[in-house]
Amino acid sequence: MPDTLETLSASEIGRRVRAKDLSPTESVRAALDRIETRNPSLNAFVHVDPEGALAAAKRLEERIARGEDVGPLAGVPVAMKDLFNSYPGWPSTLGGIRALQALPQKSASYFPTKMEQAGAIVVGATNSPVFGFRGTCDNPVHGPTRNPFDPARNSGGSSGGSAAAVADGMVPIGGATDGGGSIRIPSAWCNTFGFQPSYGRVPSAAAQQNAFELTNFAYTGAITRTVEDGALALQTLMAFDPAELFSLPADIDLPGAKSRSMAGVRIGFTPDLGIYPVNREIAEHVHDAASALATLGAEIVPIEVQLPSHRALTELWCRLVGMRMAGAIERFKRNGLDLARDHGAELPEQIWMWIDRANALTELDLRQDQLTRTAAFDGLQRALLSVDIIACPTVACLPVENGPHGETLGPDRIDEVEVDPLIGWCLTYLTNLTGNPAASLPAGLVGGLPVGLQLIGRRLDDARLMGTCAAFERVRPWAQHYDICQRRRV
Numbered sequence: 001m002p003d004t005l006e007t008l009s010a011s012e013i014g015r016r017v018r019a020k021d022l023s024p025t026e027s028v029r030a031a032l033d034r035i036e037t038r039n040p041s042l043n044a045f046v047h048v049d050p051e052g053a054l055a056a057a058k059r060l061e062e063r064i065a066r067g068e069d070v071g072p073l074a075g076v077p078v079a080m081k082d083l084f085n086s087y088p089g090w091p092s093t094l095g096g097i098r099a100l101q102a103l104p105q106k107s108a109s110y111f112p113t114k115m116e117q118a119g120a121i122v123v124g125a126t127n128s129p130v131f132g133f134r135g136t137c138d139n140p141v142h143g144p145t146r147n148p149f150d151p152a153r154n155s156g157g158s159s160g161g162s163a164a165a166v167a168d169g170m171v172p173i174g175g176a177t178d179g180g181g182s183i184r185i186p187s188a189w190c191n192t193f194g195f196q197p198s199y200g201r202v203p204s205a206a207a208q209q210n211a212f213e214l215t216n217f218a219y220t221g222a223i224t225r226t227v228e229d230g231a232l233a234l235q236t237l238m239a240f241d242p243a244e245l246f247s248l249p250a251d252i253d254l255p256g257a258k259s260r261s262m263a264g265v266r267i268g269f270t271p272d273l274g275i276y277p278v279n280r281e282i283a284e285h286v287h288d289a290a291s292a293l294a295t296l297g298a299e300i301v302p303i304e305v306q307l308p309s310h311r312a313l314t315e316l317w318c319r320l321v322g323m324r325m326a327g328a329i330e331r332f333k334r335n336g337l338d339l340a341r342d343h344g345a346e347l348p349e350q351i352w353m354w355i356d357r358a359n360a361l362t363e364l365d366l367r368q369d370q371l372t373r374t375a376a377f378d379g380l381q382r383a384l385l386s387v388d389i390i391a392c393p394t395v396a397c398l399p400v401e402n403g404p405h406g407e408t409l410g411p412d413r414i415d416e417v418e419v420d421p422l423i424g425w426c427l428t429y430l431t432n433l434t435g436n437p438a439a440s441l442p443a444g445l446v447g448g449l450p451v452g453l454q455l456i457g458r459r460l461d462d463a464r465l466m467g468t469c470a471a472f473e474r475v476r477p478w479a480q481h482y483d484i485c486q487r488r489r490v
Contacts, residue, residue, distance in 0.1 A: 005030040006169040006486075010076045010229040013172065014119065017075035020064065024057035024075035028121050031077035034170045035124065041151060041490045044165040046082055046142045047090055048124035053077070056121045071119030072232060078120045078173040079165050083128040083158060084205045084218075085109045085175065094328075095128035095158065096139025096406070099343040110203055111175045111220055111237070118236045126161025126174060128182075131325050133351055134422045135185045135395070137161060140346065140406035147189060148485040149449055153399040154408050156186030162223045163190040168485045172225060173233050177205040179218040179324075180317055181394075181428025184440035187223055188394035188452025191442040191481050193230045194223045195469065197462050199435035200248035202234070203241045211245040214370065216320040216432045225479065227441075227470045231255045234466075246435075252463045260467030262296035267455075267468075268303025268387035275310040276427050277417035278396040281446055286453050289443035290391040292475045293468070303387055306379040307430070308372050314420050316372050317429045322358030325351060348406070350422060377434045384436075384458045389468055394440040394452030396425045427454060437462045439469050442478035450481070 005013070005027060016022035032050050039045045063070050086092045086105035093100045112122045127137055127145045137160025138144035145160040147153040148168040155164040162174025163186030176183040178196045187194030196219050205218040222233035231254040238250035269290050271283035294300050307313065329339050339347065361369075383390060396414045403409065409421040419425045431438040436459050443453040453472070457465035 006034055008172070009226050010073060010172040010224065011232055013076045014072050014074050017064070018070065022075065024060040024121060025054060027075040028053050028057040028077050028123065031123055031171055038168055038170060038490050042146045042148060042164050042168060043143055044126055044145050044155070044161045044168065044170065045079065045124045046127045046161065049090065053121050053123040060119065060121070071117065073115065073236065074119030076120045076173060077123045077171045078115050079124055079126045079162055079171050079175055080112050080122050081128055081159055081162055081175045081177060082125040083132050084177050085111055085125070087112050087122060087125070090125060093141060095130040095132055096141035097130060097339070097343070098141050098346045099337065099339065101141065114237050120173070123171065126165055128158045128161060130347055131328070131351060132158035132177060132179055132182050133321060133325065134158065135181060135410050135426045136400065136408045137186065138402070138406055138408035143405045144402040144408050146402060147399050148488060149191065150399065151488065152401055153449070154189070154402050156189035156399065158182035159223060160186040163187055163192050166190070166192050166223050166225055167482065169482065172229055174223040176221050176223045177218060178221060178432065179205070179216050179321060180423055180432050181426045183219065183221045183223060184394050184428050184438060184452065184454060185426050187440040189399040189450055191450035191478055192223050192225060193227055193439070193441055193469070194221065195230050195234060195439040195466065196221055196431060196437060197234060197238070198248065198437045198460050200244070200246040201250065201462060202237045203239060203244060203247065215324045216317060217435050218432070225482065227466070227473045228255065228258060231258065231466050248460070254463060254466050257463040257467040258470035260464065260471070262293060262298040262468065262471045265298045265389065265468065266387040267293060267298050267300050267389045267391050268383065269300055269391045270303050270305055271392065273307060273392055273427055273430065274305045275307050275313070276396055277414040277419065278393055279398070279414060282393050282396065282398070282451050285446050285451055286393045286443050289453050289476055293472060295475055296471050301387065303383055303390060305383040305390065308375050310424070312372055313376060313430065313433070314424045316369055317423065317433065318354045319358050319361065319369060322354030326355045326358050329355070373433050376430060380430060380434050380436060380456070388458070388464060390456040392427055392454050394427060394454040396427065398446060398449045398451070431456060435459055437465050439465060441469055441472055442481065444476070444478070445481060
């Protein structure tokens with residue numbers, strides 16, 4: 001049974017459980033066995049709760065026996081990301097802050113709550129960098145998450161634990177958040193599917209203290225092996241929340257979008273969004289992958305996107321995230337935990353640097369930042385007037401090698417052009433400034449390592465984007481590459 005279950009999608013597990021062809025206990029026990037065997041070599045999970053998961057599976061079996069509606073994800077083992085998430089009795093370290101390890105949580109956050117309402121079983125929490133503030137997955141407490149295609153390399157961040165767990169077949173759905181590409185970056189490096197919806201489709205990933213404070217847009221989502229699973233997970237998470245300023249109605253059918261025709265859909269390809277240095281081999285490989293959609297009737301055209309400079313956008317994003325982190329640290333202080341005074345050395349120095357810069361911003365600085373952000377928004381929306389979807393690489397480089405414990409960073413140069421090693425090599429944080437939906441799809445392998453195709457859609461046009469993702473999976477399937485993960489030494 002475990003050998004069969006590791007290849008099943010979440011959608012198929014849910015169907016079999018509801019049909020009583022598979023029990024929740026069998027499904028969950030198989031996932032726990034895989035985690036026990038395979039996780040030590042990857043460090044994808046940082047907390048596992050076998051007793052709680054099996055007890056939840058037993059309760060679900062009792063509901064099925066009573067003939068209750070148990071939801072589309074019945075019996076599906078899922079992972080929760082250790083960032084902006086909590087579960088009763090589990091630690092929640094915000095990506096590896098040591099001071100938070102001994103503070104068990106009292107309630108469940110949005111992601112595990114919605115998953116359980118749909119019948120899923122939350123089996124554990126996955127690794128993340130501190131505050132999710134980098135495109136790699138590593139922290140001083142738990143260390144790096146290793147890539148299942150090459151354990152010497154990193155899985156990508158910040159949802160790298162979830163991406164590695166999903167790619168390696170431990171669970172079919174991994175919880176993820178995305179404040180600068182954290183759903184899409186690890187999906188590109190781990191050969192998984194990650195969809196960041198229009199901002200407001202899913203209640204915010206981060207606590208909202210000031211409804212009118214414009215920081216980076218942070219999303220809650222999921223990482224999966226298939227588009228069908230990704231659509232099902234997002235449909236489960238979508239909800240209108242009148243308490244949130246930007247909340248949108250959940251009145252779209254994402255699973256139903258998989259049958260959309262590609263005839264007449266215009267896809268504009270750009271190798272670099274006009275401003276990013278990108279490894280040439282990756283750009284060419286991603287262009288070839290995107291062009292496959294033409295066989296289904298889509299029109300692939302070159303497109304230019306007029307954006308502020310690469311450096312301006314990178315620094316803007318870092319300042320906005322610095323503002324968010326400064327607010328989080330202040331809230332901890334008000335609740336009796338002074339991270340800056342008592343645990344400052346536990347947070348990476350780059351975080352303190354950007355917090356200091358955020359705290360030093362003047363009103364004029366903030367106004368200029370919003371003008372830069374407006375220019376980015378305008379440039380992307382103008383480009384999308386002539387096409388339905390923009391296609392580009394997700395990240396500019398192949399997975400990097402893991403560094404010393406807690407210190408893995410991305411490259412500081414791409415083709416001799418200097419980039420910020422935290423995030424500057426990722427073509428993802430643009431949509432965290434604009435609110436557009438975006439997805440990363442496996443585009444194949446370069447040198448045996450995964451690369452990602454990023455698709456960016458018009459605001460609120462999530463169904464068209466999801467339909468295009470499903471079409472791409474049909475014409476360029478990627479499931480065969482997971483055999484590499486299964487064959488790796490554990």
